[in-house]
Amino acid sequence: MRCTLGRKVYTVVVYRYFYDCEFIEDGVTIDLVSIGVVDENGREFYAVSTEFDGSKAIPWVRHNVLDKLPSPADSAWQPRKKIRDELYEFLVAPLRGRTGERIELWAWYGAYDHIALAQLWGAMPALPRALPRMTKDLKQRWDDLGNPDLPKPPPDQHSALADARHNLARWQAMEQTAR
Template identity: 85%
Template structure:
């Protein structure tokens, strides 16, 4: 029997200084529409370049919002979100998908520390939607309106992109 993939589409916002990728926020949407969103209470906003301040930090929810969590709590809550739908499902593996996936995967994996600490249930790589789009001849994709660089809005957009690429449909507005 062929193992079926259960897909998650995600996006991370982060501060990157050439040495460190510091998670700011993560948004995840699964193929059934469940959503996860968290903002780290531990990133160093002093290291953010003006573009990140303007396009990411200035758009974060109020610090009193329940999305704000420690990295440890993000890690634990995210793990539960990712593995819960797979419990009791035979022949199901997890697939992670992101646009320009390499940075996102590093930001996600760092929640567990060094790569060997990543739980066995989680994939060791994230599939790249941008690469798939290139491989398919760059079909028209939905255009995101308004909330670009909001991790959850971008995760929703990644799911919409994947659906268009999978089905070959006309892109919907996102």
């Protein structure tokens, strides 16, 4: 992306991250269960919260999400504070020491995902400045492009990491259509 400021032209490098959150939503609270993130270079992040209240999950979430989580002995299970700190490091590491670069977050129906991600920091104003204040929506992009063919969902759909990978594959298919 090229930006102009006065007579100077700057190149802005965009780091795109594709992610998915699994969560329990009860009409009042969005409670993070897991988060998966992939970038365009193949780096991946996956974590499962040790702090969600599974008793509030509706049957669909119990069957399609909770029943498919890794064993509680798996290292993916972490307290929210550790997820927050490691996720932040994962997202900002490629930008360290560089200027003119920014992060874009992309998800399918991204509003809920963004809330689940942002709540790792507490209230929305506590979200670090290096992170976007919104998640771009892949579903809207797909609609804007006229609903082109997309890759089929993976067999392990509703795993946050599998869905994040699928979001990257959707993006790549849409970019081919947009050219």
